[in-house]
Amino acid sequence: MASLTEQRIILTGATGGIGSELAKQLLLHNCKLGLVGRSEDKLEQLISQLKGEKGQVIAIAADITLPEGRKKIVEQMKTAFDGHDMLINTAGLMDFTSFVEQTDERIEAVFATNVIAPMQLCKKVLPYMLEQNKGHIINIGSTFGSIGFAWFTSYSTTKFALRGFSQALRRELAETDIKISYIAPRAVKTSLNSSAVYNMAEQVKMNMDTPEKVAKNIVHSIIKEHKEKYLGFPESLFVRINAILPGVVDKATRSQNKLSKKFIQ
Numbered sequence: 001m002a003s004l005t006e007q008r009i010i011l012t013g014a015t016g017g018i019g020s021e022l023a024k025q026l027l028l029h030n031c032k033l034g035l036v037g038r039s040e041d042k043l044e045q046l047i048s049q050l051k052g053e054k055g056q057v058i059a060i061a062a063d064i065t066l067p068e069g070r071k072k073i074v075e076q077m078k079t080a081f082d083g084h085d086m087l088i089n090t091a092g093l094m095d096f097t098s099f100v101e102q103t104d105e106r107i108e109a110v111f112a113t114n115v116i117a118p119m120q121l122c123k124k125v126l127p128y129m130l131e132q133n134k135g136h137i138i139n140i141g142s143t144f145g146s147i148g149f150a151w152f153t154s155y156s157t158t159k160f161a162l163r164g165f166s167q168a169l170r171r172e173l174a175e176t177d178i179k180i181s182y183i184a185p186r187a188v189k190t191s192l193n194s195s196a197v198y199n200m201a202e203q204v205k206m207n208m209d210t211p212e213k214v215a216k217n218i219v220h221s222i223i224k225e226h227k228e229k230y231l232g233f234p235e236s237l238f239v240r241i242n243a244i245l246p247g248v249v250d251k252a253t254r255s256q257n258k259l260s261k262k263f264i265q
């Protein structure tokens with residue numbers, strides 16, 4: 001079990017639905033947070049919401065898909081907190097659409113944000129962690145990273161990739177004291193999901209958690225140093241079934257996929 005007290009944490013996606021709740025939950029442990037998002041206005045709003053909480057926060061306005069954005073994150077952590085102990089890759093993009101209708105530019109943007117930028121940010125934070133021989137990187141995945149979901153094809157693909165990256169990197173760093181975790185929530189009520197997703201979710205009775213609940217579970221998993229964690233039942237069971245009997249899941253989801261198609265954008 002790890003203590004979060006005084007930990008210097010980079011939190012990407014901090015201004016999002018899950019990220020802003022994660023910031024609140026992490027501060028209960030008196031840590032030092034670098035809050036990352038692209039929008040300075042949203043960061044300012046978040047900082048004012050967090051006033052009065054324990055710990056320390058800084059806002060880092062940066063686009064994680066750009067080299068200068070990633071450089072700024074590490075530099076600002078160094079200036080404010082003399083380095084970093086933890087990276088939580090929360091930033092993400094999602095589309096609910098027909099794969100053939102999706103533009104090449106959008107596929108590239110979803111991949112850049114959900115896979116390439118987290119990988120490159122890991123590369124950026126790892127030299128210091130290796131020097132200290134301690135650190136923890138947490139990649140926020142999704143149930144869709146273990147079960148390929150129709151109409152979320154590009155998004156699902158990125159989360160499969162993030163899961164594979166987390167596993168391979170964990171094995172590569174096994175002889176060090178650097179931990180790599182992959183934590184996968186099921187659907188969460190945030191603005192990542194468009195109104196079309198909410199309408200579909202209601203129709204197909206998809207379970208949706210609150211960001212508060214998910215943030216609490218993520219912090220619990222970080223403290224417990226879970227290597228891989230799937231949040232929510234029965235989704236965590238479906239992940240296992242899909243891994244060994246994908247044909248069963250093909251059959252079970254066929255009618256739901258037909259119904260979902262009516263809602264895609």
Ligand SMILES: NC(=O)c1ccc[n+]([C@@H]2O[C@H](COP(=O)([O-])OP(=O)(O)OC[C@H]3O[C@@H](n4cnc5c(N)ncnc54)[C@H](OP(=O)(O)O)[C@@H]3O)[C@@H](O)[C@H]2O)c1
Pocket residue numbers: 012013014015016017018019036037038039042062063064065089090091092093094113140141142143184185186187188189190191192193
């Ligand atoms: N909501 C769900 O149903 C659900 C379920 C399972 C897993 N997840 C995963 O949980 C994570 C957080 O999701 P969420 O629901 O909280 O999403 P959200 O509310 O849409 O927030 C997305 C966050 O990512 C940031 N972001 C996006 N592109 C960025 C970029 N290029 N550079 C820097 N920051 C960027 C956004 O900030 P700015 O726009 O200000 O840059 C925002 O803070 C994602 O990885 C998502 O895949 C979500």
